Amino acid sequence: MRRQLTAILLIGVLAGCGSGAGKAPGAAQGGRTEITLWQQKFTDQEDAWYKKAVAAFNKAQDKIVLKHQIVPADVWDQKMKAAQAAGKAPDVYTLNYNKVPGFARTGQIQSLERLIPADKWTGLQESVVGSIQYKGQKYAYPMLVEPSAVLFYRKDLFAQAGLDPNRPPATWAELIDYGKRLTTKEVSGVVTAGTAVDMAWSTWGLQWNAAGHLPISDDWSASQATDPKYRQLLQVYQTLYQQGIMPKQPLAPYADANPMGQGKAAMMVCGSWAAGVLLSDYPKMVPNIGAAALPSFDGDPAKPTATLGGWTLVVDAKSKNPQAAADFVAWLLAGDTTLLVDFFKTTKFSKYSPRAAVADAVKNDPAAAENPWAKTIEEQVVAHAKPEPTYDWAISLAFGKAIEKALQGKDIDAALKAADAEIKDFIAKNDLAGQGSGS
Template sequence: MRKFVVLATALVLVAGCGSGTPNQGRTELTLWQQKFTDQEDAWYKKAVAAYNAAQKKVVVKLVTVPADAWDQKMKAAQAAGKTPDVFTLNYNKVPGFARTGQIKALEPLIPADKWAGLKESVVSSIQYKNQKYAYPMLVEPSAVLYYRKDLFAKAGLDPNKPPATWDELIADGKKLTTKDVSGVVTAGAAIDMAWSTWGLQWNAAGHLPISDDWSTPRASDPKYKQLLQVYQTLYQQGIMPKQPLAPYADANPMGQGKTAMMVCGSWAASVLLSDYPKMVANIGAAPLPSFDGDATKPTATLGGWTLVVDGKSKQPQAAADFVSWLLAGDTTLLVDYFKTTKFSKYSPRAAVADAVKNDPAAAENIWAKTIEDQIVAHAKPEPAYDFAVSLAFGKAIEKALQGKDIDGALRDADAEIKDVIAKNNLAGQGITS
C-alpha cells in the first residue's frame, strides 16, 4: 500500500509538469525517449515519476517519440532551438554526435566513481578523444538463432544440436522447410541486412567492409563471398521465404509457428515469453553458425541504448545529475527495467548485472544464460561509421538474394563505400578514442 501511495504521488507531480504551480521555482529538464515496447515505456514513466517525487529543485518532463518520427522531430527541435536536455541514443551514433558537438562530454559532469564497473568494450563505444559522452543503459546482441526443438525432432534432427556451421544450417533448413513452415526466417531486405549482418561480416572476413580509420573500402575482400553465398543459397533454394514475413526485429514469425528457425536479436526473448508462453518450452536458442565452426568467433554485434546530454542544454549539470541518478545510482530501479523486458537485455554495469543474476525472476528467461555466455561474450561493438556504409553492403547481399553475380555485387559495394567516404569526409575519422 505504501508503494502505491508513493507512486501515485509521483505520478500526480508528473501530471502537473505543464501546469505551473507544482513546479514553480524548479528547473525543468526535458527527456526524449524513443518509443520502445509498452512495458519499457511504462518503466520510463515510473522512473521519471520517482525522480520528480524525490527532487525539490528539478523536474523532468518525459516525451516519448515514435521511432519513425524521431529524426524529423529532432531536426525540427534543433532548428527551433528546443532540443531536449537529455535523450536516448544508440551506441553507434555516439562518436559522430560527439564529433559534431551535438552532445556534451559527461566525464566532467558525472563523478569518477559512477563510471566504475562498466565493461571495457562498452566504454570504448561511448568515447570520443578519450572523453565519455554517453552513459550506457543496456546491451543487446543483434543476432541469436532461435529454433523449434519439436520441429527438429520431427524432422529427424537432434533438438539439442543446433547447426554450428552454415552448411549445417542449410542442410537442416531443407529438412525443416514445408509448405506451411519456412526453414529459417532472417533479414531479407537491404536495410535490415545492412545492420543485422555486422557480426557475420566480422565472422566472414575478420573485419568490416571499411578500414578502421574509415579511409578505404574493404567490401571486395574475397572472404565476404561466403556470406553472400549463404544468403543466395537460402533464398534461391526456398529455405527462407521469398517475401520477408516481418521486419528483422520482429519476433512474431517464430511465435506464430511460421518458421522452424529464426535469426533475431536477444530482444525477441521478451516477445516470445510475453506473447507466446505456450511455445516457449519448444524453442531453443544458440549462437548463429560461424563460417568455420569456431563458436568463439563473433557472429553478433552488441547494440543498445545510452542516455546523453544535448550539446546546447542550458542546464547540463542538472541533466547529467539526472542521467547519473537513473543509470549510475541505486541498482533496484534498473533491475526492475531488466525484469520488465524479461531479462532479454544485459547490463554493462557490473553492480546491476550481479543484482539481475540474483533476482529469482531471471530464471523465467530460459535462454538468457546461453545468450550471455555464448553470444554476448564474443560479440563485437556496433560500428560507428555512417549508416550509408552499412547500407552499401546490405545492397550487395540483396543483389546476391536476387541471383546476381556475387563478385560484381561486392565490387559495387566497394565503389559505393568509396563514394560515401569522399562525400562525408570520413577518411581518418575512424580513430575515435
C-alpha cells in the same frame, strides 16, 4: 473603410502567424527546472518502466521536473530533425551506441565527463566505454547491451522433421540443410533480415565472422568490402533466398520476433530482445523454442557472430540545463541499482547491463531463471560478440545493399565491388580517413 479592411486583414495574418508560441524550453516551473526526455518507443513493458522511473525521479528530488515523451521509432528521425531545427530538441534522449561518435563529431551531444562525477563511471565494461567515446571524452551513459543476432529454433518442428531438437545447426551448410527440411507452405525454414536496411546492421557480427574485420578499415581510410572472404556471407543469403528457405518477402522487420511466436518460423535470427517478446507474449510457445549462436563460417564457435548494440542516454549540445539533464542520467543509470534491476527483470533478462554492480545484481536475482535462453546467449553469443561499429550509417547501408543484391540473385563479386566503390566514394566525400578509432 479601405484602411480598416487592410488593418483587419494584416492583424488576422499576424495573429495567425504568432499563435502557438509556447513556454520557452527549460523554463522554471514553481522554482523547479524543467527538462525533457525523449525515449524511443520500445515494448509496452519497457515504456511502462520508463514512466515509472520518471515519476520516481520527479518524486525523489525537488529541483528538477522531468517531462517524458515516448516517440515511435519510425518517426524519431523526422521529429528530432524538426525539433532541432526549431531549437526545441529534448535535453536528454535515448541513442544507439553506433550513433554516439557521429553525434559527438557533429556537435549534437555534449561530453558528460564534466557533468557526471568520475566515480559514477566506474565498473563499466571497457569495450562498451570505447563505444561511447569520441576523442577521449565520454559522450553517453550506457544503459544496456544486447547481442544483435541469436538463432532461435523450434525444437518440436526439429523433432517432427527427424532432426535432433537439442542439436542446433553448427555450420552454415547444416543450417541451410535443416532450413530446407523444415520449410513448408505455412512455415519458413529460416526467418532473418531480408531488406538492405535490416541486413546492414544485423549482419555486423557475421561480417566480423566471415572476414575478421568490417568493410572499412579501423581508421576509416580504406574500403575492405572486396575481401573475398565476404563472398561466403553473401552466398549464404543468396542460397537461403533463392531456394525459398527464407521468405521471399520479409514477414516482419528484423527486430520483430512475432513471426516465431506466431509459429511462422522454424528458425529465426533475431536479437536477444526476442526472448523478452516470446516470454511475455507467447508463453505457451516457450518450451518448444531453443536458442543458440549462429554458426561460424569456419566452424570456430569462439568467433563473433553478433555485435553488442543497445541504448544509452545522451544530453543535447544545446540543452539549456545540461547539469540538470546529466543529473537525471546519473540518477537513473549510475546510482542505485534497484530501479535498473527492475528494468532487466521487466524485459525478462533478455538484455545485459554493462555496469558490473547491476549485472551482478541481475545475475543473482532468482527470477533470472525465467529466461531459459539467457545462459546460452550469454556464454555462446555475448562472450564472443564485438561492439557495434561507430562509422557512418552510409557505410553499413552500402554493405547491406550488397547482401540484398546477392539475395536477389545478382552476381556476388559485382555486388561487393559496388559496395566497395560506394564506401570509397563516401570516405572521399566526407573526409572520413583518419577519423576511425584505429587511427
